[in-house]
Amino acid sequence: MRYLFLLALACAQTVWGQGNKSYWQQRADYTMEVSVDVATFRYTGTQKLVYTNHSPDTLHRVFYHLYFNAFQPGSEMDMRLQSIEDPDGRMTENGQSRIATLQPDEIGYLRASSLKQDGRPLRLQPEETILVADLASPLLPGQQTVLEMEFDGQVPVQIRRSGRNNSEGVALSMSQWYPKLAEYDFEGWHADPYIAREFYGVWGDYDLKLTLDKNYVVGGTGYLQNPQEVGHGYQAPGTTVKPPRGKTLTWHFKAPMVHDFMWAADPEYRHDTLAVENGPTLHFFYKNNPEIADNWKNLQAKTAAAMEFYSRNVGPYPYEQYSVIQGGDGGMEYGMSTLITGERSFGSLVGVMAHELAHSWFQFVLATNESEHEWMDEGFTSFISDLCMNAIMNQGEENPFEGSYMGYYHLVQTGREQPLATHADRYAFNTGYGISAYSKGSIFLSQLGYVIGQEALMKAVRRYFADFKFTHPTPVDILRSAEKVSGLELDWYLTDWTKTTNTIDYGIKAVTATPGGTRVSLARYGLMPMPIDLLVVLKDGSRRTYYMPLRMMYGEKENPYPEIDRTVLPDWPWAQEAYEFELDLPLDQIQALLIDPSGLMADVQPENNVWQPE
Numbered sequence: 001m002r003y004l005f006l007l008a009l010a011c012a013q014t015v016w017g018q019g020n021k022s023y024w025q026q027r028a029d030y031t032m033e034v035s036v037d038v039a040t041f042r043y044t045g046t047q048k049l050v051y052t053n054h055s056p057d058t059l060h061r062v063f064y065h066l067y068f069n070a071f072q073p074g075s076e077m078d079m080r081l082q083s084i085e086d087p088d089g090r091m092t093e094n095g096q097s098r099i100a101t102l103q104p105d106e107i108g109y110l111r112a113s114s115l116k117q118d119g120r121p122l123r124l125q126p127e128e129t130i131l132v133a134d135l136a137s138p139l140l141p142g143q144q145t146v147l148e149m150e151f152d153g154q155v156p157v158q159i160r161r162s163g164r165n166n167s168e169g170v171a172l173s174m175s176q177w178y179p180k181l182a183e184y185d186f187e188g189w190h191a192d193p194y195i196a197r198e199f200y201g202v203w204g205d206y207d208l209k210l211t212l213d214k215n216y217v218v219g220g221t222g223y224l225q226n227p228q229e230v231g232h233g234y235q236a237p238g239t240t241v242k243p244p245r246g247k248t249l250t251w252h253f254k255a256p257m258v259h260d261f262m263w264a265a266d267p268e269y270r271h272d273t274l275a276v277e278n279g280p281t282l283h284f285f286y287k288n289n290p291e292i293a294d295n296w297k298n299l300q301a302k303t304a305a306a307m308e309f310y311s312r313n314v315g316p317y318p319y320e321q322y323s324v325i326q327g328g329d330g331g332m333e334y335g336m337s338t339l340i341t342g343e344r345s346f347g348s349l350v351g352v353m354a355h356e357l358a359h360s361w362f363q364f365v366l367a368t369n370e371s372e373h374e375w376m377d378e379g380f381t382s383f384i385s386d387l388c389m390n391a392i393m394n395q396g397e398e399n400p401f402e403g404s405y406m407g408y409y410h411l412v413q414t415g416r417e418q419p420l421a422t423h424a425d426r427y428a429f430n431t432g433y434g435i436s437a438y439s440k441g442s443i444f445l446s447q448l449g450y451v452i453g454q455e456a457l458m459k460a461v462r463r464y465f466a467d468f469k470f471t472h473p474t475p476v477d478i479l480r481s482a483e484k485v486s487g488l489e490l491d492w493y494l495t496d497w498t499k500t501t502n503t504i505d506y507g508i509k510a511v512t513a514t515p516g517g518t519r520v521s522l523a524r525y526g527l528m529p530m531p532i533d534l535l536v537v538l539k540d541g542s543r544r545t546y547y548m549p550l551r552m553m554y555g556e557k558e559n560p561y562p563e564i565d566r567t568v569l570p571d572w573p574w575a576q577e578a579y580e581f582e583l584d585l586p587l588d589q590i591q592a593l594l595i596d597p598s599g600l601m602a603d604v605q606p607e608n609n610v611w612q613p614e
Contacts, residue, residue, distance in 0.1 A: 065179070071196070169268075220337050229250075259335065307322065380461075
């Protein structure tokens with residue numbers, strides 16, 4: 001009864017356009033040539049970056065991320081790992097930081113040896129994981145400049161996301177591996193040090209020539225430009241591969257309109273492909289290990305099903321390929337690809353694929369600033385991947401988000417919750433970050449479905465994607481998408497759920513007989529306002545619902561249970577803690593009353609939501 005969960009997944013019109021007409025975003029187009037020594041895990045490279053300043057501001061300096069420098073003893077990442085009360089288990093051993101014990105040939109580093117602006121050398125100021133460079137010539141609004149760099153790096157032992165020789169024996173998981181220009185937006189520069197959390201990147205085109213041992217198979221972001229030279233499963237069926245002479249191969253990739261570039265390589269990768277009907281080509285790279293081969297083969301059809309689910313319910317996948325690659329230290333999303341550990345049960349393998357693939361919509365096309373709004377990526381991804389898993393794995397759950405609600409309730413009970421608006425690096429403990437970003441972020445959408453209706457919610461998600469793809473949306477953008485679809489005012493919802501730790505707690509205070517029927521007294525105990533659905537179950541088995549709109553919504557949602565008669569009562573003003581109304585039903589005919597039969601309102605005290613006669 002509590003989980004009368006109705007979800008509409010009807011198609012919505014696709015509308016392109018940025019809601020804010022004054023919106024602008026920077027552009028960074030990369031051309032890189034990189035050579036990797038697979039014996040020493042060191043590499044050298046050149047980078048030509050064409051940077052276009054679409055901002056209204058004159059820029060006098062630039063910032064680059066040098067992520068690999070975090071994997072050195074004494075780094076900020078190391079210090080945070082040693083000070084936080086519940087460090088990531090992948091980054092510790094026997095309770096100690098794995099970074100703190102790295103030897104010189106195990107650390108990661110990324111160094112720029114030179115940087116020129118339009119041919120003029122710049123003075124470099126490295127600040128651990130950030131490189132600062134004053135420009136030789138100010139970059140005016142609307143202008144372009146060319147930044148040319150020489151760099152070298154060492155791949156760290158696999159500790160977090162990126163690295164060499166991960167726990168499953170994958171040689172190279174290469175994410176956050178190149179000098180990456182920091183984003184500049186309406187808030188200014190985002191040169192956040194790398195402490196282990198999230199990312200934010202500049203849109204642009206990537207052109208990479210990658211040279212390494214010819215026995216290695218490479219997969220990742222981008223379209224391979226020379227498949228007949230490379231082979232390794234990329235060549236056209238039935239054709240002959242003509243590799244160049246020598247011990248190395250140069251792989252040439254191009255990736256249009258992305259904000260990051262990942263690649264992975266291993267000499268034992270198997271490479272399978274699967275074409276999705278009316279969709280992209282899927283690539284799968286996994287170790288030639290008989291113990292995991294069946295799971296990875298069976299994963300392929302599920303990946304195609306997930307791709308179709310997301311394209312139908314969020315928006316069309318905009319690229320021509322997607323790669324699922326065994327590597328990394330868990331699961332992490334990148335442009336056109338993901339790294340996931342592969343020695344899992346089949347259900348776990350499908351689950352991590354579904355989650356990371358969903359990031360392609362909510363982070364790699366809707367590129368929010370994850371450091372500031374991590375819940376918009378992790379939470380929305382969790383929401384849609386829970387729906388996807390329920391569908392493609394035939395789980396049949398009435399409330400597929402129940403795990404998120406249980407996690408959120410646990411966090412509230414600890415008394416240590418921080419607002420969702422907290423910067424990803426500023427959470428007091430990892431568990432608080434995880435539950436907030438993933439669980440409370442997911443509930444933002446599932447509970448919004450309770451507020452505006454399930455059909456309106458899914459239309460809002462599709463409109464949000466259509467209006468803000470290939471931009472950097474902020475929380476107000478998903479809010480406005482929902483308002484435009486539903487016609488309701490929702491600023492209160494965004495404020496309370498993301499900027500405060502106010503909780504929802506409504507209850508049935510009293511049910512008493514009156515000469516004309518039954519008086520119901522409700523109460524608001526928590527600070528966060530909500531509209532209220534009340535289900536009345538009669539002893540003859542019939543049901544009725546009563547809807548109390550929240551006054552500050554200035555409207556009503558559609559009846560979520562059209563098969564049940566609904567009565568719309570007067571608005572409930574938030575400042576009014578008590579609410580009473582009369583049922584035209586004798587008390588002795590009522591079997592039970594229940595606030596929120598959907599279970600989608602995150603009421604922290606569900607015990608007082610139910611009334612039954614003694």
